[in-house]
Structure formats: structure tokens, C-alpha cells
Amino acid sequence: MALTIRERRLPQLHISLDAPSCAFRAPNPPAASTSASWGGEFRLSDFDRLAVLGRGNGGTVYKVAHRRTSALYALKVLHCGDPGAASEVDTLRRTDSPHVVRCHGVIPAASGDVALLLELVDGGSLDAVVGRQGAFPEAAIAEVAAQALSGLAHLHAIRVVHRDVKPANLLVSAAGDVKIADFGIAKVLSRAGDHCDAYEGTAAYMSPERFDTERHRDADPCAADVWGLGVTILELLMGRFPLLPAGQKPSWAVLMCAICFGELPVVPEGPASPELQGFVAACLQKDYTKRASVAQLLAHPFIAGRDVVASKDVLRRLVAGA
Incomplete structure (x- = not known):
């Protein structure tokens, strides 16, 4: 029904x-x-x-x-x-x-x-880079996540929610700088406790609660940005959209069922360290009240424990196609 x-x-x-x-x-x-x-x-x-x-x-x-x-x-x-x-x-x-x-x-x-x-960001979108290069190495993923979280921390501090975090809306420069772009459906929250109740965005990256905003009127809108980042990070790791089987044609109903009711993909060991697995799990909690905040994710070992210089260099070389 x-x-x-x-x-x-x-x-x-x-x-x-x-x-x-x-x-x-x-x-x-x-x-x-x-x-x-x-x-x-x-x-x-x-x-x-x-x-x-x-x-x-x-x-x-x-x-x-x-x-x-x-x-x-x-x-x-x-x-x-x-x-x-x-x-x-x-x-x-x-x-x-x-x-x-x-x-x-x-x-x-x-x-x-x-x-x-x-400003012109010369490396293009992460969507374009993953299309050219395939799955990202973990060091590059850590750098993308860290910089995107810093951008989200700034936005949320000034009461702005993006509402469409995805690889196509994260740009990267040849110098390895990641920037959040495209604020066409962003919302400025007028006061504490303000909510987003519009059915807008890209269905593939929407959080479970955003498919039923009538039921989840009290949901923290910033939590939806964290979900979008989690799906993005998992996509960079897998080299394809992660919430549907490879090759399955997406539709609104299929995506809604997968996101709201389906089992989340297991982050494979080997390609992903325990720190990366834990980071993705913290982002992709279906219950938004259990989802990590941006501040908590910035302090997560996957972010705080990375070698900043080395991870940015890996991202730079990936963008350059080296």
C-alpha cells in the first residue's frame, strides 16, 4: 500500500x-x-x-x-x-x-x-573521476570524506542543509581540493528545530526518512546529508552505485525499497579497512537518530587517523590519471 x-x-x-x-x-x-x-x-x-x-x-x-x-x-x-x-x-x-x-x-x-x-574546479566531479578511473584507493576516499565533511560542517554551522550530496555534486581540483557544489535544492533553516519536508533531491542518494517526510517530520535534516555522503563514499569504494546489484535498472520504486527496506551492502574486508567499514556503517544507519553527526565523523579514526599529506597526494594522482 x-x-x-x-x-x-x-x-x-x-x-x-x-x-x-x-x-x-x-x-x-x-x-x-x-x-x-x-x-x-x-x-x-x-x-x-x-x-x-x-x-x-x-x-x-x-x-x-x-x-x-x-x-x-x-x-x-x-x-x-x-x-x-x-x-x-x-x-x-x-x-x-x-x-x-x-x-x-x-x-x-x-x-x-x-x-x-x-570558481572553475579543474578536476571535475567525483562522478566523472570514478567514471574514468573506477574504484578509488582507500587513502583517496579518506581525503574526499574529510574535505566533504569540513564543507558540510561549515554549511550546517550556518544552518544550511545541502539535501543532494552525491558524487556529481562534489568537485575535485587537480591539487586535490574537494568542494561541495550545486545548491539548487539546498535550504537555509530559519531557526533551531526547522525541518525539510519537501520531496526533492536525487532518489538514489536520499536517506530513508526523506522518502516519508510526513512520518518523520522531526528528523534532523542534517542527518540526510550524512547519508548522502555515506552512499558516495561506498560508491567510490565499489566503483559503481552501491545500493542496487550491478546492472540493475533503477526506478523510483526500486530505489525506495532498497533504501528503506533492503539490506545495506556489506563493505568487503581486504579492500576496506576496519576503520573504513566502521565509517560507512556510521553514515548509513537507516534510523537517523542513530546516524553519526558530521562532528562525530570528523573525529572518526578513518578521518582523524589518516596521513593527510599522503592521502591528498593519492587523490591528486588519481584525478590526474596517474
Whole structure:
């Protein structure tokens, strides 16, 4: 019965199974950026569009060059009327973290569209890297997890929940820096105890409680970001989406059943240390009240016990394809 109810609701939801990546990536490192403000210092005519980096439901991302300085950026053009545009602009105004993609300014367009001038992260998304390189070594996974957690810690401290943590929304530079991107469905919590009750996001990375927000109105929305990170880490370890058997075609109903009622995949010994197994288990507790917090995960031995220099070097070489 519950499955039938959810299926009837599906046409009204803002949910994708696995949304296309709008990765802000380029083959060359960005030139030194110029300072910019939110107050309209730039105009669209100041930039040459060099390539399309990605397309998604919310807009199109271009690689652009500033005509006067030759500095390279990513320009995300948000379509007029997109409900996520205001959310993304509002969120990016609040953030100031090396682990969150930097926005240099908001540029209005004559069509009514809005363009975000973003830093260009030259290594692309983790989704693209795993597509090229396959499963990640554990040292690289530890570095990704540590930096993503630092970004989430900053967001949660300013009462922002991302709600769509997945490999396509985590960017990595050639220097091994990981940055959280794409805030189209992020929410700024107005007060303590505020909740997220919208059926939005990518179904494959949604936590169990987000499939039934009516029942779990009191769920901590930050816990859903931890679940998404856990699925992401497991995907990097396995080299494929981990919650369905290899080759199984996803559908909303299949994903909902797997996430809410299915057995989680066992992290294999050998490829994964006890520390990594424990970290994934702490992230992927179906009961959100038992799921680890971002602060607890930052102190987890898998993160706190890593060799920072060595793990970042492994990630750098992985992004470079070495």
C-alpha cells in the first residue's frame, strides 16, 4: 500500500533518480581570479563562452574567460522561473569555506535568467573521476570524506542543509581540493528545530526518512546529508552505485525499497579497512537518530587517523590519471 501511495505522488515530486551532473570542470587550471562582488561588477558581455560544461534541470554551466584579464570561470545560467535559483543564490551568499565552491558574483541577464559566476574546479566531479578511473584507493576516499565533511560542517554551522550530496555534486581540483557544489535544492533553516519536508533531491542518494517526510517530520535534516555522503563514499569504494546489484535498472520504486527496506551492502574486508567499514556503517544507519553527526565523523579514526599529506597526494594522482 505504501508503495502505491508513493507511486501516485511521484508525478508531483521534484525528484530525479540520478540527475545529470552539472560539473564545473575544465581541462586546464583556472587563471588567477579577479576579485568580484555580488553587486553587479560584472556583465555577461564581459565573458567569452568557451565550452558547455554541463546541463541540468536548473540551468546550463559554461566555461568562460574574462575578456580583459583572461581569468577562467564557470558560469552557471539559471533558467528564468526556476524555483531553485533563489535558493542557490541565497545559499552561496552565506558560504565562505575552501570546501564549498566559491561564487564570485551574480549577474542578471536581459532574458530574466540569472548567472552565477563560479570558481572553475579543474578536476571535475567525483562522478566523472570514478567514471574514468573506477574504484578509488582507500587513502583517496579518506581525503574526499574529510574535505566533504569540513564543507558540510561549515554549511550546517550556518544552518544550511545541502539535501543532494552525491558524487556529481562534489568537485575535485587537480591539487586535490574537494568542494561541495550545486545548491539548487539546498535550504537555509530559519531557526533551531526547522525541518525539510519537501520531496526533492536525487532518489538514489536520499536517506530513508526523506522518502516519508510526513512520518518523520522531526528528523534532523542534517542527518540526510550524512547519508548522502555515506552512499558516495561506498560508491567510490565499489566503483559503481552501491545500493542496487550491478546492472540493475533503477526506478523510483526500486530505489525506495532498497533504501528503506533492503539490506545495506556489506563493505568487503581486504579492500576496506576496519576503520573504513566502521565509517560507512556510521553514515548509513537507516534510523537517523542513530546516524553519526558530521562532528562525530570528523573525529572518526578513518578521518582523524589518516596521513593527510599522503592521502591528498593519492587523490591528486588519481584525478590526474596517474
